[in-house]
Amino acid sequence: MIRRDFMKGAAATALVGCSGTNELETYVDNLMASKHIPGVSGCLVQNGEIVRDLSYGYADIDNQMPMGLDTLQNIASISKTFTATAVMQLWEQRAFALDDDVNRILPFAVHPEAPITIRQLLTHMSSISDGVSYARNYVCGDPEISLGTWLEEYFKPGGRFHNAGETYHPWGPGERYAYNNVAFGLLAYIVEFISGERFGDYCQRYIFQPLGMTQSSWYLADIDLSKHAIPYTWFEGGKARAPTWGGESLGVIGGKMGTAGYVANCLYNHPNYSDGFLRTSVRQLALYVNAYLRNGDPILKPETVDTMLRVHANKIWGLCWFMRSINGRTFWGHDGADPGVNTIMEFNPGENVGAIIFSNTYIDDDATDIRALNTRLISTML
Secondary structure, three states: OOOHHHHHHOOOOOOOOOOOHHHHHHHHHHHHHHHOOOEEEEEEEEOOEEEEEEEEEEEEOOOOEEOOOOOEEEOHHHHHHHHHHHHHHHHHOOOOOOOOEHHHOOOOOOOOOOOOEHHHHHOOOOOEOOOHHHHHOOEEOOOOOOHHHHHHHHHOOOOOOOOOOOOEOOOOOOOOOOOOOHHHHHHHHHHHHHHOOOHHHHHHHHHHHHHOOOOOEOOHHHOOHHHEOOOEEEEEOOEEEOOOHHHOOOOOOOOOOOOOEEEEOOOEEOOOHHHOOOEEOHHHHHHHHHHHHOOOOOOOOHHHHHHHOOOOEOOOEOOOOEEEEEOOEEEEEEEEEEOOEEEEEEEEOOOOEEEEEEEOEOOOOOOHHHHHHHHHHHHOOO
16 A cells, blocks of 8 residues: 655656645645555646646656656546547638537537537537446557447447447437537547548648647557656545546456555556546646637638637537636636546637646546646636
8 A cells, every 4th residue: 555655756746837726735745645646747827838837646656756747647538538539620721520420520420319529529418428348448559349349249239349229329419418428439440531641640740740749649559658657546445536437447447356545457448548548747738728729720710619608508518628617707618537547727818828738547437526626727827
């Protein structure tokens, strides 16, 4: 069992130029102690620059590798915003309309009875459900099956990954909101199908390279694993604190019944990788936030960003991005949760400010604690 004292030995603890530094430092320290978080890193961006940063604890406990702005890790569902960005780049080129039926775009039927639109996929209004196959297809390392094959076998009756009675909710597309991961695999496959490029290659060419995100990739094989944080699961009372997508514990979680303390998970991926498996760092993600603060430059047009940052569903959802109020101001963002991961990224174009927090352990599905930390970080600026 790792004692809390190891936090005090972390080499790089920084809060730069920050009013209320002592209060924020105390808050982070107490949060990490109470929630058993090995490492936290984050930053505040404004006017194209990182103006405040924080780094606490370890990316790798055994090797005492400190968590920092250049530490790479899976960013979980923040990844969805990159998929949405790629989709909207093609929308700018008039490759499709937001209310086009994806059944008419893809080479297989997504829904046998009803049209599902691109807008519905982007806003979690598609009625598609993450069946048990979604949980079972987490894999240590990169997946050996292609995105398109996985999706076709997921939606095809009798397919290897098809879950009869679980592929859709009992209501129709557009009728209700239900958060969904598989939809963002479909969106990435639409990008592949229209562009003729593998989705990861498309993102390298049209998002990562223009932004200078040279150490970011959807695939473990393409990054420097020596800079990758270990995703830790906290075990207490013989139970893992971990997500259970699909209703079962995920096979990539280390440890077993009776384990206590921090356990290292493997570095994992998924055939439906475009919903939550991008690897990047806080520093590189700041380049992406700043693009949205610059009205999309150089990856999107201003009118496209305006379309995305407008409520389309469920009172808070834009196109992939959702909004919440922080100190009376509207921030757009996304958070993420996966085995050994909680993350959040939020920004306000009017104030030209954004914030990012990474942690290398799973805390909860709702990201309550990491949202509260991000709120405190943003509040030091506003």
